[in-house]
Amino acid sequence: MFGFKSSASKDTSHCLLKEVGIAEINKQHLRLASYAVEFSLIVDELSDREPTNQDWRRIDALLSKIMRYVAKHFSEEEALMREHGYPDYAAHKKLHDKFTAEMLKMQSEINNRNIKFKKKMSSLLWDWLYHHINEIDYKYREFFLGKGLS
Ligand SMILES: [Fe+2]
Ligand SMILES: [Fe+2]
Secondary structure, eight states: OOSSESSSSSSEESSOOOOOSOOOHHHHHHHHHHHHHHHHHHHHHHHHHHHOHHHHHHHHHHHHHHHHHHHHHHHHHHHHHHHTTTHHHHHHHHHHHHHHHHHHHHHHHHHTTTOOOOOOGGHHHHHHHIIIIIIIIGGGGHHHHTTTOO
16 A cells, blocks of 8 residues: 555554645545556566566556656646645746656656666655655645635
8 A cells, every 4th residue: 555654543543645635636646656656666676677678668658647647737736826826836836847857857768768777766756746745735735725725
């Protein structure tokens, strides 16, 4: 199971991803986390062997799926911020754009078959998402709740 840490007691169980106040966005974050886990599983699998043609096709397909979903998520999140006049919109969008550029760079290296799948890469996507959701996205929680969103 991804993203969650549960304990025997219901009261102390918690989610590793913070909830940001808007149900649809929380849902999208969980889906992004599951894609990040999928990606890290492939990277782990390939960290000690060369990818076969079939592996490359799996990676291409997964990465395209991730890129499409990241783009959809960022554009919906940004639209909400613009719509409600979120004061940190510009800085937040800059972080989204920077991440998108990094992902595109990785995708082009993968397209050129010019990348080594190292173990440390396996948490790349997850670490970024985890930090972004829990530290950056979390900041808009109170703002959107104050606007009556849920
Ligand atoms: Fe987000
Ligand atoms: Fe964000």
